[in-house]
Amino acid sequence: MSEEISFVKEIDTGVEGLPKPEVKIENIVATVILENQLDLNLIETKIQDVDYNPDQFPGLVYRLESPRVTVLIFKSGKMVITGAKSINQLIHVVKKLLKAFADQGIPISGKPQIQIQNIVASANLKVYIDLEKAALEFENSLYEPEQFPGLIYRMDEPRVVMLIFSSGKMVITGAKMENEVYEAVKKVAKKLKEADAIIGIAE
Numbered sequence: 001m002s003e004e005i006s007f008v009k010e011i012d013t014g015v016e017g018l019p020k021p022e023v024k025i026e027n028i029v030a031t032v033i034l035e036n037q038l039d040l041n042l043i044e045t046k047i048q049d050v051d052y053n054p055d056q057f058p059g060l061v062y063r064l065e066s067p068r069v070t071v072l073i074f075k076s077g078k079m080v081i082t083g084a085k086s087i088n089q090l091i092h093v094v095k096k097l098l099k100a101f102a103d104q105g106i107p108i109s110g111k112p113q114i115q116i117q118n119i120v121a122s123a124n125l126k127v128y129i130d131l132e133k134a135a136l137e138f139e140n141s142l143y144e145p146e147q148f149p150g151l152i153y154r155m156d157e158p159r160v161v162m163l164i165f166s167s168g169k170m171v172i173t174g175a176k177m178e179n180e181v182y183e184a185v186k187k188v189a190k191k192l193k194e195a196d197a198i199i200g201i202a203e
Helices: 040-046 087-103 131-137 178-194
Strands: 022-033 060-064 069-073 078-084 113-124 127-129 151-155 160-164 169-175 198-201
Touching (some): 022 087, 022 178, 060 087, 078 087, 087 113, 113 178, 131 151, 131 178, 151 178, 160 178, 169 178
Antiparallel strands (some): 022 078, 113 169, 160 169
């Protein structure tokens, strides 16, 4: 099975009369902190698929094809990973990279610390939404259709930002864990129902 497949997950909101939303993790951004500094010149000579132009950028860029992930590697031992579609895939990438280092004799000391910085996801509620009505009921929301077609909703718990469109499509950013994405979608579906802002089921 290809690692490039990004599974769409159907979740049960518990809201009566609504379809099950589809949620897809689009991108996970994480930092990995190693305990030792790295010799980027050595890594460039030992590891394939890397770009290192210190005059233009202080880090080394490592691109994996499967899964399609980019890793920025810095001399300090810090790495930034983008493009992972799940936490499991992210951990797999870190293990794969550290194994490549070990196989090529690039020293790594201690256990890497992985910190999730941002999870970006998309969702489809499969309903049509009255955004004006939703904006009146949602605290910390902004809806200015002449400037942007979606409602911007800043949820307190979990702390995420959601872009909600009248088509029922959404973008979720700011989550630190995958379950925060699913919790946010469940909460917003319930709030839309309570606000009487759902105007139809999408075919």
